[in-house]
Amino acid sequence: MKHPRIIQLSLQVANQIAAGEVVERPASVVKELLENAIDAGATKVDIDIEGGGLHLIRIRDNGIGIVKEDLALAFSPHATSKIQTQADLEAISTMGFRGEALASIASVSRCRLASKTKDEQTAWQIQFTDNVAHVNPCAHPEGTTVEVADLFYNTPVRRKFLRSEKTEFQAIEEVVKRIALAFPKIAINLKHQHKLIRHYPKDIQEVSVGRLAKVCGNQFVENAAFFSMQAGNLALQGWLGFPSLSRRFADCQYFFVNNRIIKDRLINHVIKTVYSEHPQNELGTYPGYVLYLTLDSSEVDVNVHPTKQEVRFSQARMVHDFLTKCVRDTLFQIKQSDEILEIVEPKSIPQQSYVKQSSYPFYNTQETHNNHNNTPKVTIANRYAFLEEAKGVLIIDLSKAKQSLSAFYFTHLKGSIPVKTLLFPMRAKVKIPDSKSALIKQRLQEVGFELIVENEQACLIKQPAVLAEHLCAQELICLIEAACKENLLPSLSRLSLSFFDEDLLRAFAKTNPQGSMARFSHDEIAQFFEQTTCSPS
Secondary structure, eight states, X not given: OOOOXXXXXXXXXXXXXXXXXXXXXXXXXXXXXXXXXXXXXXXXXEEEEEXXXXXXXXXXXXXXXXXXXXXXXXXXXXXOSSOOSHHHHTTOOSSOXXXXXXXXXXXXXXXXXXXXXXXXXXXXXXXXXXXXXXXXXXXXXXXXXXXXXXXXXXXXXXXXXXXXXXXXXXXXXXXXXXXXXXXXXXXXXXXXXXXXXEEEOOOSOSSOHHHHHHHHOHHHHHTEEEEEEEETTEXXXXXXXXXXXXXXXXXXXXXXXXXXXXXXXXXXXXXXXXXXXXXXXXXXXXOOEEEEEEOOGGGEEOTTSTTSOOOEETTHHHHHHHHHHHHHHHHHHHOOOSSOOOOOOOOOOOTTOEEEEOSSSOOOOHHHHHOSOOOEEEEETXXXXXXXXXXEEEEEEHHHHHHHHHHHHHHXXXXXXXXXXXXXXXXXXXXXXXXXXXXXHHHHHHTTOEEEEEXXXXXXXXXXXXXXXXXXXXXXXXXXXXXXXXXXXXXXXXXXXXXXXXXXXXXXXXXXXXXXOXXXXXXHHHHHHHHHHHSOO
């Protein structure tokens, strides 16, 4: 047998091998090009697809563009503007960094790139024909357009493994959805066969309920709880679907780490474990969630997989415990019931009956206190509840009821409020005058908050056990400012107490991320009335 000699592979073959890892299907091309547009600072991206991406993929952005001298280099392997040294790999803040995408794409397609920078008078384009680059001037606005035609035309084996045009476009659509969720401040238009399929207008919010509704639908928004929690350098916010309304398919599960979509066994384990603890979660269903984890880029390694969809955390156990606590605490507040109250019309009201509308949350009569049938019959948009009693119907404003209960709790138990130690102390940057530091700490301690203040940073280590969730940094700052002004009660009344269902509070919150009302069971409303009618006004 003749021994084969070792040879150096040609650049074309090497790029095609690399393309096998980076460019699996048309959706992979769209993902890589969208990430380039994001890194270029684009605020608008237009995507044109033909033939499910097999015939044409065109992506146009309004980013900073590429100078003429760098056009050819952009298609060279391991050429990038995003990192320069090994140290940059320790804290990657861009979506792309390997410098493989364009070279891999160009090796398996007919590729053209046109670009113009702000400082250049003329736009330039580079086009590859038989692996030979041609650079020419062209007409193009500021930004970059990349056209990828006849994908896998020179690798027929790869083309055989692709699915139908419809299936391939669905994969592209899913990639666009993920990018749209991660970057609401970027306007995105997706066309297929010259028909507009998806339109995501630019939003001003970093985490947008409007963009969420566009991607996941109004049904998910109306049946999901928004939360935001922080512990040290870890921050998690997003939406968790109600356990009672889990889905048959895992089609609404998105987990982002520093705005990068991730498929991670860690979050899958957390979601599966915590949701399985909830009695209303059905076996074999998939809870919906859209979660955004933010941490220092040096604490996470994204250079793990060619597609950059897997990461490695330097402190995986801490991240796991933090995610578990956030999800568990949020689900604890949801407490969805299988029995949903419907809005109904009262059949009739006897002439002797009357309706009394109270501007106070409590109706303090002896008859009310002695009435054991205080079960609400009707709720309207969950802002008001109707309580039937001997004399007629009492209308209770749930918002004012919540405020009165909060005031009662923190006022009457002042100095003896049960507290709990935080597993992850909450930190916030705030300037506290030295002359008032001790007084502020004392005032907060009287209502259950224990604070450590040093170097213009406040660290919350204990909080009232009755609070339904951990304070965020902004809430802590508001409390400190209120304590400084001797006006704590309004700030305290805005906090969520655990003897309220979180959905109940959300129904009348002025800043409602969902923009929708929640629904409650008979038992939940009845429990609420039992507390309101037994508390002094």
